[in-house]
Amino acid sequence: MKRVGIVALNTFREAVRDRVLYNLVFFALLMMLAAVVVGQISIGIEESVIVSLGLSAISVIGLLISVFIGVALVSKEMEKRTLYALLAKPVRRWEFLLGKFGGLVLTLAVNIAAMAAGLFLVMLYVKHSLQQSDAVVLVAVYFIWLKLALIVALALMFSCFTTPLLAILFTAGLYIVGLYVQELRNLPVDVMSPAMAAFTKWLSYLLPNFENFNVMAMAAHGRAVPGRLILQNTLYAVIYCAIVLTGAAAVFSRKNLK
């Protein structure tokens, strides 16, 4: 695991030096603007508007980083052939892959933590104080991070066997489909053929369920998130990531580099 850590820390350093964290400036400007505007146009619901806006911005910025950098993690190394010298060291391919994943997930954690801190500052500015119920915003941010880790794993897997452009399309497509998994489960199976009903059910469990991670409405209204959901989402993300990364490692371990 030490080698995984070395790769992960270097991936984090790459993100920092390639100015990935510059999005924080954009986020800060957005939140400052929101704080000023919201105070004037939404009397009484400032807090929920600020929380919704802040969490949406964190999610969108995180999504962009996860998909685009997630796909580039391995494909860039293969294209630029920086991987050659590294794989000649005592490093297994799965260790490299896991390290790249860990590095980007760490980058996202730092990034999201900074954005969350910014969001809390704006909430403090708008409300003049913070309550215990505001902790739900932290849970929402944690769920966004879990969701992004899952997206990074998918992006990494797709980039192991297809072109970067297709990998971006597949990842984005799967994310969108994953937002509607619940609808798939709610389809009226009694009007379907048994085979179709079985297929729909099977598919709904196979596809990543991103809707589970969305507690933005609860956070905006200060409603507590059940502890069971936190545990369930954590386990779901860990297991799903493990399966996807195992698949990615299986493909990548047999890949002939250019």
Next chain:
Amino acid sequence: MSGFAIEIENLTKEYPFGFLHLKKKTSLEGLNMQVEMGEVFGFIGPNGAGKSTTIKLLMGLIFPTAGTARILGRPISDVEMHKDIGYLPEQPYFYDYLTAAEVLDYFARFHDLKAADRKERVERMLKRVGLETARKIQLRKYSKGMLQRVGLAQAILHDPKLVILDEPMSGLDPVGRREVRDIILELKREGKTVMFSTHILSDAETLCDRVGVIVGGKLRGVGAPGQLVDMKTQGMEILFALTGANNAPFLAKATKTGEYYRLQVAEGELYAAIGQLRGAGARILSVTQVKATLEEFFMNLVEADRAQAAAVEVSGK
């Protein structure tokens, strides 16, 4: 462990291509070769001959279609064996957001070196490859030759037993090439095994204990440079100077270079030719044996391969 640093048995690599990958291009065909411990082995061949393919197979960057190979007595699939190997890829490229010192430190971490040891080695390597003044510059600002030096430094940083260099002289100026040659000889003195690929035959002739010649994906010869080429003297060359006008018959056969003449004769005709030259008032400067060079041997193989390929193409039509 056997006496071989590298043992290659029937190594073959085919690449599928075309619609549905139904066609196959053979990059390497049944390669059998050994590199002995402690020797400098040159792997020579024209571009596309299969040199880099072989090296990539050895390093586990690509996988063989058939055959096996062992490095330092262990199968090439054993990644732990990489602790004892240094590898310089062809046209190396490294993380351009790092400085030379950082990239070397990064690679050194995979070899379980302690922080103080890492620092000392990185400094020593930067000095050895002549990059100590550029150590804090990001690699994105490095020239091709400088990247090649970084590549060489990372290959020998951890004091490996075997060093595999893919075109180490590529992109280097004459000074850089000389430095790489010196490093290879230094490694040999330290008892390391060095295998390097090149298409610069003079480098192979100067540095290598043995060379392997690969053309068209097939190994065409292995041995000491002097053994590979025909050691039989092909004739004698007389270098002489001639003052004043002269129309001696041998002058028609001689080649004039500057103020000197070179005349090539058969070994049995040497003394007769010298007698004629002296009679004509020539001043004989030297007499040397003419032998085939590695380059001639190499060119013969390449031309034979091209002729064979052309014949196959014609018969295919």
